[in-house]
Amino acid sequence: MAKDQRFHVDLDEIRHRLLAERRELLARAVLSSGSSPLAPDERDSDDADAAVTTDMREHAMWLLQDHRQKLELIERTLQRLNDGSYGRCESCGGSISPERLEALPYATQCIACQQRAERQGRRLNRGYSSADR
């Protein structure tokens, strides 16, 4: 197996972390939604109950949305690990520094491109969600 010598990130370790995080996110998504969103078993007995349920559901949806974005990132990163493009900047094709990958395993851009994208994103649309935690 040919290893890129400039690349000092332990890919197995990264993969491990991503898989663990994905599992945790999925578990939390299920927990935070109270019940599986696929099997809603609401007993809308009275209005107060229904209101609380709706509130919780909205909150859960919000969390799910947040989780889904992160899950997508993780999925994409795992795919990149598999096809060997991991650690390469999606924008300029340069390599992402190992320190950055350590801190942010699912980074898809080098710092320069990320910063440029954030500057542009901030200008165009403040809703741009950063991958930073």
Ligand SMILES: [Zn+2]
């Ligand atoms: Zn770049």
